[in-house]
Amino acid sequence: DAGEKGKDVPKSLHAVHAKRQEQAERSVLINCHSRINDKNFIKHLSRHGEIQKHFFYESYGIYAVVEFASQDSVASLLNEAAIPSISHDSMVPFKSRLLSLRSLSSEGLPNQQSGRQCKPQTTAPINELIQRLSREETIDQQITSLTESYQLTEENTRLRFLVCSLLKDIAAAYFPECTIKPFGSSVNGFGKLGCDLDMFLDLDGISGSGVKMPKSGLWLEYQMKRASSERAVTQSILSVIGECVEQFGPGCVGVQRILNARCPLVRFAHQPSGFQCDLTTNNRVAMKSTELLYLYGELDPRVRSLVFTVRCWARAHGVTSSIPGAWITNFSLTIMVLFFLQTRSPPLIPTLDHLRNLASPADKSVIEGNDCTFVSNFSKIQLHSNIETLEQLLYRFFEFYASFPFSRMSINIRKGKEQNKPEVAPLHIQNPFETSLNVSKNVNAAQLDRFVALCQESAWLLQQSGISTPTAHKEGDTPAPWGLATLLLPLDVAKIKSRKK
Amino acid sequence: DAGEKGKDVPKSLHAVHAKRQEQAERSVLINCHSRINDKNFIKHLSRHGEIQKHFFYESYGIYAVVEFASQDSVASLLNEAAIPSISHDSMVPFKSRLLSLRSLSSEGLPNQQSGRQCKPQTTAPINELIQRLSREETIDQQITSLTESYQLTEENTRLRFLVCSLLKDIAAAYFPECTIKPFGSSVNGFGKLGCDLDMFLDLDGISGSGVKMPKSGLWLEYQMKRASSERAVTQSILSVIGECVEQFGPGCVGVQRILNARCPLVRFAHQPSGFQCDLTTNNRVAMKSTELLYLYGELDPRVRSLVFTVRCWARAHGVTSSIPGAWITNFSLTIMVLFFLQTRSPPLIPTLDHLRNLASPADKSVIEGNDCTFVSNFSKIQLHSNIETLEQLLYRFFEFYASFPFSRMSINIRKGKEQNKPEVAPLHIQNPFETSLNVSKNVNAAQLDRFVALCQESAWLLQQSGISTPTAHKEGDTPAPWGLATLLLPLDVAKIKSRKK
Ligand SMILES: Nc1nc2c(ncn2[C@@H]2O[C@H](COP(=O)(O)OP(=O)(O)OP(=O)(O)O)[C@@H](O)[C@H]2O)c(=O)[nH]1
Ligand SMILES: Nc1nc2c(ncn2[C@@H]2O[C@H](COP(=O)(O)OP(=O)(O)OP(=O)(O)O)[C@@H](O)[C@H]2O)c(=O)[nH]1
Ligand SMILES: [Mg+2]
Ligand SMILES: [Mg+2]
Secondary structure (H helix, E strand, C coil), X not given: CCCHHHHHCCXXXXXXXXXHHHHHHCEEEEEXXXXXXXXXXXXXXXXXXXXEEEEEEECCCEEEEEEECCXXXXXXXXXXXXXXXXXXXXXXXXXXXXXEEEECHHHCCCCCCCCCCECCCCCXXXXXXXXXXXXXXXXXXXXXXXXXXXXXXXXXXHHHHHHXXXXXXXXXXXXXXXXXXXXXXXXXXXCECCCCEEEEEECCCCCCCCCCCCCCCEEEEECCCEECCHHHHHHHHHHHHHHHHXXXXXXXXXXXXXXXXXXXXXXXXXXXXXXXXXXXXXXXXXXXXXXXHHHHHXXXXXXXXXXXXXXXXXHHCCCCCCCXXXXXXXXXXXXXXXXXXXXXXXXXXXXXXXXXXXXXXXXXXXXXXXXXXXCCCHHHCCCCCCXXXXXXXXXXXXXXXXXXXXXXXXXXXXXXXXXXXXXXXXXXXXXXXXXXXXXXCCCCHHHHHHHXXXXXXXXXXXXXXXXXXXXXXCCCCXXXXXXXXXXXXXXXXXXXXXXXX | CCCHHHHHXXXXXXXXXXXXXXXXXXXXXXXXXXXXXXXXXXXXXXXXXXXXXXXXXXXXXXXXXXXXXXXXXXHHHHHHCECCCCCCCEXXXXXXXXXXXXXXXXXCCCCCCCCCCECCCCCCCHHHHXXXXXXXXXXXXXXXXXXXXXXXXXXXXXXXXXXXXXXXXXXXXXXXXXXXXEEHHHCCCCXXXXXXXXXXXXXXXXXXXXXXXXXXXXXXXXXCXXXXXXXXXXXXXXXXXXXXXHHHCCCEEEEEEECCCCCCEEEEEEXXXXXXXXXXXXXXXXXXXXXXXXXXXXXXXXXXXXXXHHHHHHHHCCCCCCCCCCCCCHHHHHHHHHHHHHCCCCXXXXXXXXXXXXXXXXXXXXXXXXXXXXXXCHHHCCCCCCCCCHHHHHHHHHHHHHCCCCCCEEECCXXXXXXXXXXXXXXXXXXXXXXXXXXXXXCCXXXXXXXHHHHHHHXXXXXXXXXXXXXXXXXXXXXXXXXXXXXXXXXXXXXXXXXXX
């Protein structure tokens, strides 16, 4: 499978989705209670047909993702699966593609793990990362290394699509033509191992919704429950799916139905994958944002690396947080990086207005009155030959935001140029598609100040000769942090502020 | 269709269920907004295949039940049905076999109803019944007439199975092998037009629950959500289905999830049918009671007639009520009639113990430790030749309970003989299958006293020559109430009690 990622992954996000979804439909998730040996496992499953790919990982127990060559094999496997009978517990007889492998204890299965390797599904702790980075020889290498150790793996991406597919089975019970698509950092190219799984229930495929002009004077319509608004429909649907996930979904715990949010959602933890999941519906603009971010990430490898580095740096210093609040979000931060890259000279990436101008008629997209049009054919996009290194870009990113006129100006990736601020929020980042909205209206002045101070300190640090080159260290010794590693160590913001004055 | 009921309905309740369920699966329910003419309607629908049967009725609008000869026709019809598009409301895109017929207004459909007849789905008001009965010439004819106007019609029975089938589609989304069966008075032979629809979600058909001995040392099991008890599983399942009925079920209103009751249930009103529905699961004993009552009703036509008459009489005097409380229930009342019939000499119907003794090994049934065995082959049951008339039986019923030693004795259809009371409840009726339970433990002394007083008064009235024969009246005139009709008029219980003393 090595190299598969670079070779096969198609360019457009739609194509990625289609391929991944189809893969996921042919896959099952198996909890391997007993540490059974690989050969037996594969031999046992192969009775149902050819296995295209499989891997093991650990998450509250050992699991295997098994992708068959054909969906018929999955049907055959499910057809032979038993309802748990050995246990005396009561259980909800809801069947899914999440299974458990059992073995007769009398068989005495070998405990050896004949070369099985569990694929990691989370990132290493920050201390380990710092050590790893300190062993690199240039800051560019450090940034690349960080990207490589943080980005989603092939396996993790498969697992994400598989969880969507399992959830789709639940929703499809009522909406046979629906799909569930991952969006946000799971697929926009900027996801870190362990990031949450944002899912979008797409009901647009439901047939019969086109206006069918009847041939005769009579026609039949489905009688459907009316709701007071689209929002109420969304709430109804998520309420039912939330209830079902809570009561029936094996391995789904901590289900919360957050139906009164601006964007109603169902949140839960999917234990077998370890993912924190957010399910929304009727959320097409977010899907478009995801496509746009994906496009920017595909245009130049430096985009992704810089975003990963800035996200990791921000998390290390508590600029971002996993708890909602007045913090800058990863999404805002990503837009800030993109904006910075648009202001380079020459610009590393084009403006959104430019991408819209390149769009073909088929790319036209208006969602709830918002123009979300931009080019889908990547090959139409001509890039300027910006040759800055990652190290330079990182330094200039800090420098850029260390002195950005936040009090007057707004960040706008549509124009690629700061605009006058239309409102008084400390940080104003125009929502790329719902242009009247501020993506970072949650951010308060204190948080923005911290961000600016940290940018100043980081830019300053990168200029210090003491930290800008690797220190010599003996093989096997823990190397002293340098370069990017230093930027991830705790910084004393109070000290920074006093130095600033 | 005339005579179909008498001719085709098979003897055992299982066979009735199987046939009715299969019919229901081939049927759709259509809301006919415009008063379209029958021929056009049938012609339009026949494009999807042969129509076996159809009828119209009124319930918050005009509806049609249409049964196709083949299920493929239903699929074809649904495939062509549109999602409502003319309305500006938002709606939940959940598709079911409940449809609306629309017509192009420009077509100007004829408003005439070319002989269409709406089949009544409720009983006539009590005053009309009293008039109708007063026109009969004997009390026996009155009792038969009451039975005929109150019992469920062929169409109403079809509609009940169709509503079960529509609800099954909702449950089958998660439990593909489930069925939903009506029980209680909808199918036990004692249902009155307009009675509630008791439904039982049967999950026993779920495959893979048998212990499958694996051929190899390994096997796969579905991973399923565990619950602390069978009751908790029932609650989970009903919670999800209740949520779904509430949010998605077209025409389902007033959904209540009564999950902490002894027998958890989901209650709702199904507007298109006008039925008040109770959905339970895991309620096999109630299913057995239903079978038993059905059997008794099939043994001799006098059983049903007497039960209908007593139920109607009880309702007219507020002995029973649609509101839960300290009243006698219809179920208790039915058992009381059966018990009375067992004590005749010769007995009109056999005891439950006798029916158990006639059972073949295949009839054996033990549910949660309760012996629910009784014979399924009706032809094995030998009846005594009791030749009492309905009039005699009704009189003797009142006489029997007017002097029954309620304070000491318990009613027991298992033995067909009163037993010593095991507890102090005013009215003790042994539950036929859960023999340690009292079916009427809710009844208080005041209610029992009223019942006894009304029995006394009714017995006394039937002996009065003034009311025991019809009065002469002119054709077209409203006849004076007599016989059974008199028994349904308000009786002054205070007066009765004073007469008694
Ligand atoms: N318009 C708008 N979209 C947002 C906002 N926040 C999140 N989104 C969209 O929702 C997606 C998922 O949100 P998050 O899970 O918070 O962010 P993420 O990009 O997935 O990043 P993580 O922090 O790794 O989960 C984002 O990628 C955006 O497309 C917002 O404030 N405004
Ligand atoms: N064991 C037991 N079963 C009951 C009791 N009440 C009802 N049932 C069962 O549940 C069924 C439905 O209950 P109901 O809807 O109250 O009664 P019903 O026989 O349908 O009569 P209606 O009043 O016409 O609805 C009954 O036919 C019985 O089989 C009870 O107190 N004990
Ligand atoms: Mg996310
Ligand atoms: Mg009932």
